Amino acid sequence: MIVPKVISLLALLVYPITAFPEFSYRGNAGLELKYFTADPIVADQTGNTISASIEPEFYWSFNDADSLAFTPFLRADSADDSRSHGDIRELLWLHVGEGWELRSGIGKVFWGVTESIHLVDIVNQTDLVENLDQEDKLGQPMFWLSVPKDWGTLDLFALPYFRERTFPGIEGRFRTIPVVDKSLTTYESVDEESHLDWAMRWSHYVGSLDFGISAFDGTSRDPQFIPKMSDGGQIVLAPHYPQIRQYSVDIQSVLDAWLLKLEYIHRDFDSADSYNAAVGGFEYTFGSIFDRRADLGVIMEYLYDSRDENGGPFQDDLFAGIRIAFNDIQSTELLTGIIGDLHNGARLFTLEAARRLGDRWTMKLEARAFSSIPDDDPLSSQREDDYVQFSLEYFF
């Protein structure tokens, strides 16, 4: 009688876990409408779009030491098939030991301090079809050991599987021209997406100064693009992911109402010239304005990259922005800014605003406009993609 034996064995294995797991959930579902102010550059690209997404987070706590978080994500988009996609943002088991924590599974990590770009943040791949601000990330398979000590926290990561960046499809806006064809992706490593990447980070704070020093060895999250001929005989861009070693520092200091921020990276390639990039600046908050309730923050950051224009859009750029928190019952917030290229005059305006409706709904407004983009700028294929987006999110 093998079957009952297997069942009792399974029961034995599962029992200590399922005994009394404490379960909770939270999440949100959203609907967004995007209005483009101009016709697309290429006829294949679409106009206004409607899109829906859902991201629930399930959480089980088995005892004081073990817990599991599961966060699936799903989006449907009326225009771009590539943007209709799903991902496991998180499927992470946390074990808390005596003086250490181990997270195993799929997870997300954020490193960095600045607002305009996130140079230092490298563990997770960008889910670019979500938003061109690159703040949405794909779930990263990982083993993450974290050791908090008196002298700071040491984090060690083994990253056994690589996630390819998502790109808008042929019908999508915000895409490169020609389009990126993921079926032609190549890797420098013979292990391709199974290359084992490593990362480590030491983070600490002394008084009002917080800092992190990080190193990464493995597959670059930023692809290079190689023009190729697709199966259909079209010219497309093929992503190529090189091997890199990256060393970085991020620092933030609080001085009264000033936040001073700096991120710096040095990236070495096996088969290309190394480069340096940095972003640094400040945020100053004027408190108690507008009937003494609101905060107004002024943000300025300078973006530097030692590569030329082909390396990325931000090699000699200035970001200036304003953040207003109205501190009202509806938590109304507004962030607006402009990144300007000091070299060629290209400018990108952004506006993000949010306000809660009742207890469970939030409405958001987002707008971006590209201005004076020269033909040779990396953003030139998005120069006609100015948009206004209204979204409604339900939180549960």
Next chain:
Amino acid sequence: MYKLTLLSLLIALPFGLVQAQTPEEKGLAIATEIDARDQGWQDQTSNMQMILTNRQGQSSTRKIRLSSLEVPGDGDKSISIFDEPADVKGTAFLSHTHAVKPDDQWLYLPALKRVKRISSSNKSGPFMGSEFAYEDIASQEVAKYTYKYLGEEEIDGRKMFINELYPQYKKSGYTRQVAWVDQERYVLLKVEFYDRKNTLLKTLNFVDYNQYLDKYWRPDEMHMVNHQTGKSSKLIWSDYTFQNGLSDSDFERSILQRLR
């Protein structure tokens, strides 16, 4: 009371026992006694409900779980985890408070998995859109104010000291606060807040004190009314626990990423 008696005796001796203290000394002595009687609780946890009501009577509720650690000789450490409204569920706020130098504060944003160091300089800003300013809910340390004793009054059959407080930290929204202190239990019953123009801005009432561990008095509710806007905020506390064995490591920045 022993310490206070001894102190007043020492001060009083050279002058004779009649002119015991100046109003400033007596005010400081009252604040010191409030602080002395509230020492030794080690750590505490509680649940807090915050009900915000506007002039039209519409209200909105926030739910927060709080834990704090007593730090002898400095301000307390505290963690607040937000459960409601739903869009901020899982957001956590860590604060290492200090008597006079600025507090160290971090915010954890669960959607971005981002720990953000934030500035604590704007003490007069509203907490979570409420009529409570950050400075109203911060750890109350003796050294944060200078004091002046104003007199006595009876409220609901209880004898009160009336004590005036002048903030000594930067960027307070107040010129002064007037506090009614219960003479028997040495707890606050009422505080009036005067704005930078020295006009009455807000009144805070403490409702239904209970004693825990036979020593520590905690209110069930705190009611704040803003006289200038007509808005009000109510804090309702429940499930107080003390001496849970929490330590410094439970209030480190690195803990924020695994709070639920």
